[in-house]
Amino acid sequence: MAQWTSAVGAPQLARLLASQRAATAAEAGHRVPAYRSLADGVRLLVLEGRLPVATRLPAERELASALRVSRTTVAAAFEALRNDGFLASRRGSGSWTAVPAGKPLPTRGLEPLPPESAGSVIDLACASFLAPEPHLTDAFQGAVGDLAPYTHTHGNYPAGLPALREALAQRYTARGVPTMPEQIMVTTGAMGAVAALARLLTPRGERVAVEHPSYANVLHLLRDAGARLVPVPMAAELAGWDLPAWQQAFRDAAPRMAYVIADYHNPTGALATDDQRRDLVAAARAAGTVLVADESMTDLTLDEDAGLPRPVAAFDPGGSAVITVGSVSKAIWAGLRIGWVRAAPEVIRSLVAARVYADLGSPVLEQLAVARLMTGDGWDAAVAVRRARARENRDALVTALRDRLPDWEFTVPKGGLTLWTRTGGLSGSRIADAGERIGVRVPAGTRFGVDGAFEGYVRLLFTVADPLVDEAVARLAKAADMVRTGAVPEGDVPRTYVA
Numbered sequence: 001m002a003q004w005t006s007a008v009g010a011p012q013l014a015r016l017l018a019s020q021r022a023a024t025a026a027e028a029g030h031r032v033p034a035y036r037s038l039a040d041g042v043r044l045l046v047l048e049g050r051l052p053v054a055t056r057l058p059a060e061r062e063l064a065s066a067l068r069v070s071r072t073t074v075a076a077a078f079e080a081l082r083n084d085g086f087l088a089s090r091r092g093s094g095s096w097t098a099v100p101a102g103k104p105l106p107t108r109g110l111e112p113l114p115p116e117s118a119g120s121v122i123d124l125a126c127a128s129f130l131a132p133e134p135h136l137t138d139a140f141q142g143a144v145g146d147l148a149p150y151t152h153t154h155g156n157y158p159a160g161l162p163a164l165r166e167a168l169a170q171r172y173t174a175r176g177v178p179t180m181p182e183q184i185m186v187t188t189g190a191m192g193a194v195a196a197l198a199r200l201l202t203p204r205g206e207r208v209a210v211e212h213p214s215y216a217n218v219l220h221l222l223r224d225a226g227a228r229l230v231p232v233p234m235a236a237e238l239a240g241w242d243l244p245a246w247q248q249a250f251r252d253a254a255p256r257m258a259y260v261i262a263d264y265h266n267p268t269g270a271l272a273t274d275d276q277r278r279d280l281v282a283a284a285r286a287a288g289t290v291l292v293a294d295e296s297m298t299d300l301t302l303d304e305d306a307g308l309p310r311p312v313a314a315f316d317p318g319g320s321a322v323i324t325v326g327s328v329s330k331a332i333w334a335g336l337r338i339g340w341v342r343a344a345p346e347v348i349r350s351l352v353a354a355r356v357y358a359d360l361g362s363p364v365l366e367q368l369a370v371a372r373l374m375t376g377d378g379w380d381a382a383v384a385v386r387r388a389r390a391r392e393n394r395d396a397l398v399t400a401l402r403d404r405l406p407d408w409e410f411t412v413p414k415g416g417l418t419l420w421t422r423t424g425g426l427s428g429s430r431i432a433d434a435g436e437r438i439g440v441r442v443p444a445g446t447r448f449g450v451d452g453a454f455e456g457y458v459r460l461l462f463t464v465a466d467p468l469v470d471e472a473v474a475r476l477a478k479a480a481d482m483v484r485t486g487a488v489p490e491g492d493v494p495r496t497y498v499a
């Protein structure tokens, strides 16, 4: 059986290589033979996640003709790639991309540090931060007053409290997506929502298309659920989705579900445009793929001129192609553990039926607090506090990076909580290891990739305030030095932290 899961056509590979060449032309200091430059181009496309691992490459003759080079050049490039571990071939099955052995993928999620460890370790890995006070406490105090009618019931609401379902439906309707409460199920955070959808939509072995890179915990969750991930590269420079790549993935892999983060994508911070949303929904509908849009970051617009496009669901008036997932974790506070699914009523009924053998429901008091925030002035006031804090933290992080690590490259996003950072040619995994030893925690880029891509990246967050963020970046600069000078031993990182 062939070892590849998707294929790239000769014209598409030529296009990818051309864009790569434009980006790297400035870096090329000396002339290299044509076959080497082609091999390097393909290797970079694999490492950057733009050419997923296990993608079948076109036949040598076709590629030679698309690139206007000799077939010998292509054959020599393929041979070089095979020698470097970036290509595998079998007679009769063609050649497909690979990563060299010996770069194990992280097999565990990155657990949040216990809050009491703050002080010795600076955590730039967990995308949560302080609650917006006094708004959160005010909401809880109000919620305690609202509790009495519920204490006379058994308290289990697998679809969510009617008051919160109603408030959520109204919010969607106000955003231009008419919604009834029957289209909402309240969940335990967005993670609870994605987990419920994965159980419903992806029986073991189903294909699920994901942006590449994508949110690490959802990649873990989907892999654990037995899904076969089909990575689809993001467009370069925060330009959103690469529609031809999506169309090809729908055609080649016919995934059952696709998981996307249109607003301030985690980890890149990209914001998909109106046109991209319209085209992706149309392509998913035509392919029979259910598009799950995660709106966890939607409220975190940090620059006023960001111009948030319409929700993905607004491009699906029929209501059967798009399922939306949301959460209060980023907008308000992760400690609430409240999220939701918006879908067609029959999908919600199936999810609710399955919930009685999962977690049964979400806590009543937290739902009442969120309903209060959403129906009063509290929501806007609390979100404004969170935005202002994330904006200040982002700006302080960017200043510290430019000052202390000038060769690290990134594009500053207009919203969200994440900065996707190239680590100046060093291994992001080794920087993450070194950081753990000296008290700064960052996830390596490979956590956000499928099969070893993004080795040259780390993800940083807008969750730490100045002056701590400056100390965090000083430690990262030290970690980078340790990697550069070979001072980070291979092997397990000790789980003890030093200040």
Ligand SMILES: Cc1ncc(COP(=O)(O)O)c(C=O)c1O
Residues within 6 Å of the ligand: 127, 188, 189, 190, 191, 192, 215, 261, 266, 294, 296, 297, 326, 327, 328, 329, 334, 338, 339
């Ligand atoms: C895109 C995305 N989805 C989901 C989550 C997790 O959300 P929750 O805390 O609501 O489970 C996060 C947290 O970082 C996220 O960035």
